[in-house]
Amino acid sequence: MCGIVGLFLKDRSLEPELGSLLSDMLVTMTDRGPDSAGIAIYGEGSGNGAKLTVQSSRPDEDFGGLGEALNNRLATPVSVVRKDTHAVITTSLDNLAAAREALSDLRPDVRVMSSGDSVEIYKEVGLPETVLERFGIAGMSGSHGIGHTRMATESAVTTLGAHPFSTGPDQCLVHNGSLSNHNSLRRKLMRDGMTFETQNDSEVAAAYISHKLQNGMDLGNALEHSLDDLDGFFTFVVGTRSGFGVVRDPIACKPAVLAETDRYVAFGSEYRALVDLPGITEARVWEPEPATVYFWEH
Amino acid sequence: MATLDLAESSLRELNETLQKLPDGTNETDWEVINPKGSHALAVGLDAPIHVTVRGSTGYYCAGMNKHATVHVDGSAGPGVAENMMSGTVIVEGDASQYAGATGRGGLLVIKGNASSRCGISMKGIDIVVRGNVGHMSAFMAQSGNLVVLGDAGDALGDSLYEARLFVRGTVKSLGADCIEKEMRPEHLEILADLLGKAGITDVKPEEFTRYGSARKLYNFDVDNADAY
Numbered sequence: 357m358c359g360i361v362g363l364f365l366k367d368r369s370l371e372p373e374l375g376s377l378l379s380d381m382l383v384t385m386t387d388r389g390p391d392s393a394g395i396a397i398y399g400e401g402s403g404n405g406a407k408l409t410v411q412s413s414r415p416d417e418d419f420g421g422l423g424e425a426l427n428n429r430l431a432t433p434v435s436v437v438r439k440d441t442h443a444v445i446t447t448s449l450d451n452l453a454a455a456r457e458a459l460s461d462l463r464p465d466v467r468v469m470s471s472g473d474s475v476e477i478y479k480e481v482g483l484p485e486t487v488l489e490r491f492g493i494a495g496m497s498g499s500h501g502i503g504h505t506r507m508a509t510e511s512a513v514t515t516l517g518a519h520p521f522s523t524g525p526d527q528c529l530v531h532n533g534s535l536s537n538h539n540s541l542r543r544k545l546m547r548d549g550m551t552f553e554t555q556n557d558s559e560v561a562a563a564y565i566s567h568k569l570q571n572g573m574d575l576g577n578a579l580e581h582s583l584d585d586l587d588g589f590f591t592f593v594v595g596t597r598s599g600f601g602v603v604r605d606p607i608a609c610k611p612a613v614l615a616e617t618d619r620y621v622a623f624g625s626e627y628r629a630l631v632d633l634p635g636i637t638e639a640r641v642w643e644p645e646p647a648t649v650y651f652w653e654h
Numbered sequence: 655m656a657t658l659d660l661a662e663s664s665l666r667e668l669n670e671t672l673q674k675l676p677d678g679t680n681e682t683d684w685e686v687i688n689p690k691g692s693h694a695l696a697v698g699l700d701a702p703i704h705v706t707v708r709g710s711t712g713y714y715c716a717g718m719n720k721h722a723t724v725h726v727d728g729s730a731g732p733g734v735a736e737n738m739m740s741g742t743v744i745v746e747g748d749a750s751q752y753a754g755a756t757g758r759g760g761l762l763v764i765k766g767n768a769s770s771r772c773g774i775s776m777k778g779i780d781i782v783v784r785g786n787v788g789h790m791s792a793f794m795a796q797s798g799n800l801v802v803l804g805d806a807g808d809a810l811g812d813s814l815y816e817a818r819l820f821v822r823g824t825v826k827s828l829g830a831d832c833i834e835k836e837m838r839p840e841h842l843e844i845l846a847d848l849l850g851k852a853g854i855t856d857v858k859p860e861e862f863t864r865y866g867s868a869r870k871l872y873n874f875d876v877d878n879a880d881a882y
Contacts, residue, residue, distance in 0.1 A: 611750070630691075631710075643769050
């Protein structure tokens with residue numbers, strides 16, 4: 357089944373409430389997927405900075421002294437802020453590739469959840485409420501974010517199998533559905549240089565979009581092409597540094613509800629997820645059409 | 655009018671209260687407040703009561719309805735009035751997927767749009783949609799009437815049996831074995847009756863086109879193999 361939520365703020369005065377609003381939306385969707393939960397939050401970017409959100413199954417060992425070790429290795433300021441099993445490593449954009457390399461050398465078991473100037477991704481196995489509390493999501497601010505609560509149908513119930521999937525800088529994708537041609541598409545993308553960390557079908561969709569973006573396509577076009585190349589059932593919600601997109605397959609079996617007001621655009625697998633948003637009773641609420649790309653940008 | 659507040663009582667209490675009302679009850683007028691998109695609201699009703707839901711509902715509102723009139727003063731999620739036996743369900747806003755699916759009787763009125771698979775496998779229910787319906791509406795519909803004042807999406811009436819489909823606007827495409835048919839006086843009469851029951855007075859039956867089954871897929875015939 358799976359539950360998806362997303363919130364794209366137009367009114368900047370709502371930004372301090374982003375984490376709290378998204379958390380409430382995601383907890384409402386718990387009964388659509390109690391296996392794992394994840395959330396991507398787009399916060400303030402520095403313009404020249406870069407963040408890596410990383411995860412470890414042994415955070416005490418892996419994150420202890422990590423900042424110092426990275427500083428020594430890179431000879432440049434690197435900050436590491438730990439949040440439960442995750443940590444956010446901040447450095448300059450020029451240093452990002454070197455930081456990733458140093459990280460895989462110093463802490464080979466640490467997994468990168470996301471990279472980019474503004475996005476942070478937190479995901480773990482467990483009920484959404486618990487997962488969100490562990491990372492203090494309700495206290496986070498930002499301009500937009502997406503969340504997912506998973507009922508596993510493809511691949512294992514693990515942290516890496518949780519959504520959102522991020523396969524490019526400041527990009528992420530959540531998926532409700534199942535793809536039928538993900539294995540052949542994965543092989544094709546691998547031949548084109550994309551790398552994969554799981555056997556999950558949704559990671560293939562995320563990598564497909566990233567691959568198109570890397571080749572110069574804009575997100576709207578990449579999503580249009582996904583309708584031709586991805587086979588199966590899907591409702592995707594995607595985030596980029598400044599954008600928020602929604603697309604459903606042509607059969608549109610998987611549910612989706614969009615709501616828009618002057619202050620925000622909100623997405624939910626069900627209307628229930630949206631009912632406590634400010635001004636929802638006056639919002640334009642509609643069901644996105646099948647095989648139609650919806651996209652908003654700041 | 656008695657009010658049931660979903661902010662105070664559980665969905666189970668609400669449905670139990672409404673389901674246990676006997677035929678001939680004097681408590682005929684009910685209002686449900688704070689539905690907040692809840693699933694399975696006012697399902698399995700079996701008495702001629704009026705229930706008004708103030709707000710939008712989730713999955714399967716008024717499913718399996720018998721005798722009751724359920725009025726949703728908002729939009730309805732997937733499967734509204736699924737498998738209705740009799741009675742009336744009115745949705746003021748839009749309805750999501752498979753509205754009125756497998757319904758055996760009664761009347762479903764959707765004042766906004768209905769999305770995909772509206773009336774899928776309908777078996778005697780009458781459905782009147784003021785706006786548009788999505789793709790694959792009336793798929794495998796067996797009997798009853800689907801009236802659409804707006805437009806219909808792709809594959810209308812795919813693998814249709816004996817249900818009658820009346821569309822006032824455009825049809826994006828017809829499904830397998832569904833064809834346009836002549837509007838005879840008895841069809842105008844049926845349509846006028848349904849529009850009247852749905853409270854629609856600004857539209858004439860003559861403005862509609864009728865669609866129905868070409869009846870080529872009833873029994874397997876190798877000459878029709880391409881149509882399957």
